[in-house]
Amino acid sequence: MLSAAARTPAELAAMVDRRVAGLPIEQVVGWAEFCGLRIAVDPGVFVPRRRTEFLVRQAADLARQPARPDDQPASPARQPVSGTGQPIALPPTVVVDLCCGSGAVGVALVAALDQVELHAVDIDPAAVRCARRNIAARGQVYEGDLFEPLPVALRGRIDILAANVPYIPTEEIRLLPAEARIHEQRVALDGGADGLDVLRRVAAEASLWLAPGGHLLVETSERQAPTAVDAVARSGLIPRVVSSDELSATVVIGTRPALLPDRPSAQEDDVMQQPQMKLTATVLDSPDASELGAFYRRLLGWTLRQDEPGWLTLSAPGGGAALSFQTEAAYVRPTWPAGPGDQQMMTHLDIEVEDLDAAGAHAVAAGAVLAAFQPQDDVRVYLDPDGHPFCLWVTS
Numbered sequence: 001m002l003s004a005a006a007r008t009p010a011e012l013a014a015m016v017d018r019r020v021a022g023l024p025i026e027q028v029v030g031w032a033e034f035c036g037l038r039i040a041v042d043p044g045v046f047v048p049r050r051r052t053e054f055l056v057r058q059a060a061d062l063a064r065q066p067a068r069p070d071d072q073p074a075s076p077a078r079q080p081v082s083g084t085g086q087p088i089a090l091p092p093t094v095v096v097d098l099c100c101g102s103g104a105v106g107v108a109l110v111a112a113l114d115q116v117e118l119h120a121v122d123i124d125p126a127a128v129r130c131a132r133r134n135i136a137a138r139g140q141v142y143e144g145d146l147f148e149p150l151p152v153a154l155r156g157r158i159d160i161l162a163a164n165v166p167y168i169p170t171e172e173i174r175l176l177p178a179e180a181r182i183h184e185q186r187v188a189l190d191g192g193a194d195g196l197d198v199l200r201r202v203a204a205e206a207s208l209w210l211a212p213g214g215h216l217l218v219e220t221s222e223r224q225a226p227t228a229v230d231a232v233a234r235s236g237l238i239p240r241v242v243s244s245d246e247l248s249a250t251v252v253i254g255t256r257p258a259l260l261p262d263r264p265s266a267q268e269d270d271v272m273q274q275p276q277m278k279l280t281a282t283v284l285d286s287p288d289a290s291e292l293g294a295f296y297r298r299l300l301g302w303t304l305r306q307d308e309p310g311w312l313t314l315s316a317p318g319g320g321a322a323l324s325f326q327t328e329a330a331y332v333r334p335t336w337p338a339g340p341g342d343q344q345m346m347t348h349l350d351i352e353v354e355d356l357d358a359a360g361a362h363a364v365a366a367g368a369v370l371a372a373f374q375p376q377d378d379v380r381v382y383l384d385p386d387g388h389p390f391c392l393w394v395t396s
C-alpha cells in the first residue's frame with residue numbers, strides 16, 4: 001500500500017518511517033477507504049472505521065422510506081408522478097453529519113442517496129479542514145460545538161442526523177492501540193465517564209432539529225446501547241437498536257414521531273390528546289437583527305422585550321404573538337414579485353391601517369420603500385430595509 005502511494009523512493013522511505021513511528025496507515029498514505037469511496041484523512045484526524053459503514057447503510061435505508069403514510073418518499077425508486085405522468089421533483093433529504101471528522105459519513109450518504117442537502121459539523125479545526133476537502137461542493141461544513149454552528153433555519157428540518165460521536169469511556173482510552181491513542185485527537189475518542197456524555201448532549205437537542213419522522217443515528221458499543229436508548233427516549237424520540245455481527249457494529253436510532261393527520265377520525269380523536277400549543281412569535285431573518293428590529297419598532301411603535309446578540313423581540317401592545325428578529329449570516333434578500341430562480345419572500349406581514357397615505361408616509365419615514373409592483377387598490381406593498389415585503393391595507 002505504501003509503495004503504491006509513494007511517488008519517489010524518498011517519499012516511500014519517509015512513509016515507512018511514519019508508519020514505523022505508529023501513525024495509522026490511512027494517515028500515512030492520506031486516505032481511507034469507506035463505503036467504497038476514497039476519503040482523505042489528514043494527520044490527527046479520526047480515521048473512519050469500517051464498522052461505521054453499518055450506520056451509513058441504516059441511515060440510507062431510512063432516508064429512502066417515507067416518514068409517514070402521506071409523506072413523499074425520498075427515494076427515486078418510489079418517485080411520485082403527476083397526473084400527466086411526469087415525475088414530481090422531490091425535496092432533497094436533509095442530512096446532518098454531526099461530529100463529522102473527515103466527513104466520511106456525510107460523503108457516503110451523498111453517494112448513496114439521490115438528492116441530499118448536507119451539513120456537517122466538527123469542533124476540531126483539523127477535522128473541519130479535512131471534511132471541507134472531502135465534502136467540497138456537496139455540502140456545508142461548520143466548525144463548532146455540536147448543533148451550535150448550524151443555521152437556525154435547519155431546526156425541525158433534518159431528515160437524517162448521523163452522529164458518530166466519541167464514545168470511549170475515559171478510563172478505557174489508555175487501553176486503545178497506540179495508533180488511536182497517540183495519533184487521533186483525544187476529543188475524537190473520549191466520551192466521558194461512561195462514554196456517553198456527548199451522545200446524551202446530542203440526544204437532548206435532537207428532537208428540536210429533526211423533522212417529524214426524522215431519525216437520529218448514533219454508534220455505540222453493545223454494552224452502552226441500553227443507556228443510550230434511555231437517553232434517546234428521554235428526549236422524546238422513539239428508540240431502537242440495530243446491530244451487525246459482521247461489522248461488530250451497534251447503532252441506536254431515535255425517530256421523532258411523525259405528525260398526526262390533520263383531521264383525526266372520531267376513534268383517533270378519543271385516544272389523541274392535543275398538546276397545548278401557543279404561537280408566541282413570528283420570526284424574521286435579517287443580516288442584522290438589531291437593525292431590522294429597530295425599523296419595526298419605529299414602524300409599529302411596539303415595545304422592546306428582548307435585545308441580545310443576534311436576536312431581538314418586540315411585544316405587541318395588547319399582548320398576543322410577538323415579532324422577533326434573528327441574525328442570519330447567510331441571509332439572501334428576497335425579490336418581490338419573484339421571478340424564476342429568484343429568492344422568494346416566503347412570508348409577509350399584513351398590517352391594517354386607517355389611512356393608506358398617512359401610514360405609507362410614516363412607513364417611508366421609518367425606512368421602508370414602496371414596492372415597484374402594486375397589485376391591489378386597497379393594499380399598498382412596501383419593502384422593509386432587508387427586502388421583506390409587508391402590506392398596509394384598509395378595509396373597504
Ligand SMILES: C[S@@+](CC[C@H](N)C(=O)[O-])C[C@H]1O[C@@H](n2cnc3c(N)ncnc32)[C@H](O)[C@@H]1O
Pocket residue numbers: 046047048049052098099100101102103104105121122123124127144145146163164165166167185187188189198
Ligand atoms: C469518533 S470521531 C467520528 C468522526 C466521523 N464521524 C467518522 O465516523 O469517521 C468523533 C468526532 O467528533 C468530533 N467532536 C467531538 N466532540 C465534538 C463536539 N462537542 N462538537 C462537534 N464535534 C465534536 C471530534 O473532533 C471527532 O472528529
